[in-house]
Amino acid sequence: MQQRSKSTSRGQWGLIGAAYAFLIIMMGTTLPTPLYPIYSEEFNLSPLVITIIYAVYAGGVIFGLLVFGQLSDRIGRRYVLLPGVILSIISALVFLFATNLTLLLIGRIISGLSAGLFTSTATATIVNLAPDDKKNQASTIASSVNMLGLGCGPLVCGILAEYLPYPTRLIFIVNIVTLVIAFIAIWLMPEPVKDRQSFRIQVQKLSVPAEMRSTFINAVIPVFVGFSMLGLMTAISPNFLGEILNMNNKAIVGVTVFLVFCASTVGQLLFKQKSDFHVLRLGSMTLIVGVALVAVSLILHSYILLLVGAMVSGLGQAFSFRAGLSTVNSAAPDDQRAEITSTFFTIAYVAISIPIVGIGLLELGLNVQWAGVVFSIIVVLLAVVSLLLLLRQGHQSTSE
Template sequence: MRGRRPGCPAAAVVFAVGMAGTTLPTPLYGLYQAEIGFSELMVTVVFAVYAVAVITVLVVAGNYSDEVGRRPVLLCAMALSAASAGCFLLQSGLPLLFAGRLLSGGAAGLLSGAATAAVIELARPGQKARAGFAATAANMGGLGCGALLSGIVAQYTPWPLTLPFWIHLGLVAVASGITWFLPETVTETKRWPPLRPQGVRVPPEVKGVFAPASLAAFAGFALLGLFTAVAPSFTSRTLGVHNLAVSGALVFCVFLASTLGQSLTRRVGARRALPAGCAVLVAGLLLVASSLIAESMLLLVLGALCGGGGQGLGFRAALTLVGDAAPAQHRGGTISAFFVVAYTGISLPVVGVGALATWLGLRPAGLIFTAFVMLLAACAGTYAARRPPAST
C-alpha cells in the first residue's frame, strides 16, 4: 500500500520548503546593510556562518536519521527553520542575523541527509533513480525559489524585511503537517544518540577519486556562494541594477541551471561528466568576469546559467564517483567528508571576496575570485580527464 501513497513527492516538497528558507535573506543583504550599517566583509561573514553550521551538523549529526528515524529529524529541521525565520523577523542588529543564519544552517544540515533518504526510500519500486533526481531538484529548486520569492516580495510589497519570513513560516507549518503524516522508513528506531563527531574519513583506496572530485565540488560550491552572498551587491553597485526581484531571479537561475546540469549526468556518464562539468564551470566563470569588466547584466545572467550548469553536471558526477568508490563500511563517512569540502568551498572563498572588496572594491575582488576558482576547476577537470576513475 505504501507505494500508492504520495510519500516521495510529499517528502520532496518538505525538502524544498526547508531549503528555501536558507536563501531568503540573499536579496535582502543590501537592505540590512542600509538599516544596520556594516561592511561587505560582514555580509560574507554572515553568509559563511550558515556553511559553518551545515558542516558542524553534518559532522556531529549526519547519521541521526538512521538511528531515530526520518520523521523526527525532519520535524527538528522544520523547527530550526521556523526559529531562523523568527530571528529575522525580530532582528535589530547583527546578533540575530548571525543566529538566524546558524539556525538555517542547522536545518539544512539535517535536511541534507534525512530528506534525501526519505525521498528515495518513499519512491515506488523501480523509481529509485528518478527519486534521487527528485531529491536533487527539491534541494536546488528550494534554494533557488527562496531567493526568487524573497526578491519579488521585497521589491513589490511594503514589508521587504518581514513578509518573506512570514510567508516562509506559513510554508513551514504546512511542511510540518505533511511530515507528520509521512510513512516512517526506518524500521528499527533508537533513542537520540549523544552529540559527538561521527566518522568522517577518506579511505586510502578512495583518495585517487576523492582529490579531483572534492576539488571540483569546492570550485562549484564557491560559485554558488558567490551568487548567494555577494551577487546582489554586484548587480546594484557594479552593474547599477537595484531591482531586488532581479537579484532574486539571478540566484534562481544559478540553481535552476545546476538542477538541469545534474539531470544530464547520467546520460553523459560520471567519468566524462566530471571533466565536462569543470570545463563548463570555467566557461561560466569567464562570463562572470566578462560581465564585471563590461558592466553587462546579460553576461552575468549567461555566466549564472553556464556556471550553474557546469556546477550541477560536475557535482553529481563527483558525488557518484566518490560514493561508488567508497567501501560500504566507510561510505557514510567518505560522503560526509566530501560534503565538508564542498561546504568549505561555499564559505571561505566568499569571505575572501568580502575582505578583498573592503580593500580593493567589488569589481577587482570579483575578478580575483573568478580567476582563483577557474584555476581550481581547470586543475580538477584536467586531472579527471587525464586520469579518469575506473568504472564501477
C-alpha cells in the same frame, strides 16, 4: 496485493512530502539574499559584517552536518528531519522580528543548523523511499530539489520585497506557513530506517570507507569547484548590481541568483545516458567557460554577460553535483549513506563559503568588482585542476 498497493502509495506520497520539505528548507536558507542591502542600510553594516553573517551560516551548516549528519542512520530519518523543520521555523521567526545585527546572526546560525540537519538526511531519505530500480533517479531528484530550493529563496524574496509592503517581514510570514506544511509532510512520511538504534550524539570524522575512498575523492573535487562558483555568485551579485551597475531592484537581484540555481536544476536533467565520469568531466569544462565569462562581465560592467556566465556556470555546477552525488550514493553502503553524504556536503559547504568570506575580506582593499574578478580566476584555475585530474583518471582506466 491491496496491502502492498497501499504501502507503495504511502511510500510515493512520503517521497513527495520529503522532496517538498527539502525544497522549502533550502529555500529558507537563501531568502535573505536580496534583503542584505536593506539590512546594511538599516543597521549600518559594512561589507565585512555581511561576510560574517554569511560565514556564521556556513558554520551552522557544517556543525549540523558533523554533529547530526550520521544520526538519522541510527534513530531514523523522521526524527532528524522534524527538528530541522522546527529550527527553520525558529530562524524565520528571528528574522521576522530582527531589529539588530545580533538577531541577524542568530537567525543565520539557526538557519545553518537547520540546513545541516536536512541536507544529507533528506537526500538519504529520498533515496531510501525510492523504488530499488529508481535509486539513481532519486539522487537526481534530491540534488535538483536542493538546487531549486536554493534558487527559489532569492527569487521569491526579491519579488515580494520589491513589489509588496513590509519587505523584511512579509517573506518570513509566507515562509513560516510553508514550513508548517513541511512539518506535517514529514510527520506523515513513512520511516525508511527500520532497524533503529539508541540515540547517541557522535561528532562525525570527515572520513569515508577505505573501499570507496578513491571514488569519493574523484567525485567530490569537481563538486568543490561547482559550489565555489555558487558562493562566488551569491557573494558578488547583490553588491555588484547595486554598486557597479546601479541596479537596485531587489527582484532583479533575486532573478539573477535564481537563474544560476535554475540552470543547475535544469542541468541535472541533461546527459542522463552518459556515465557519471563523463558528466564530471563535462561539468569541469563547462565551469571553466562559465566562470571565465563571469570574470569578463565584471571587467566590462556587462549585466547580460554576467547572466550568460552565471547560467553556463550553473549548468557546469549541475553536471558536477549530480554526477558526484550519484557516484557517492551508488557506492555508499545503505547503513552509512547519511554519514557519507554528510562528509560530501560538508566539503561542498566549505567550498561555497570560501568565496563569500574571501570576497568580503578583499573588499576591504578592493571594490566588489575586482574582488569578484580575483575569485573568478581562482575558481577557473580550480576547475582546470579538476579537469586534469579527471582526464588522468580516465587515461589510467584505459591503460588498465
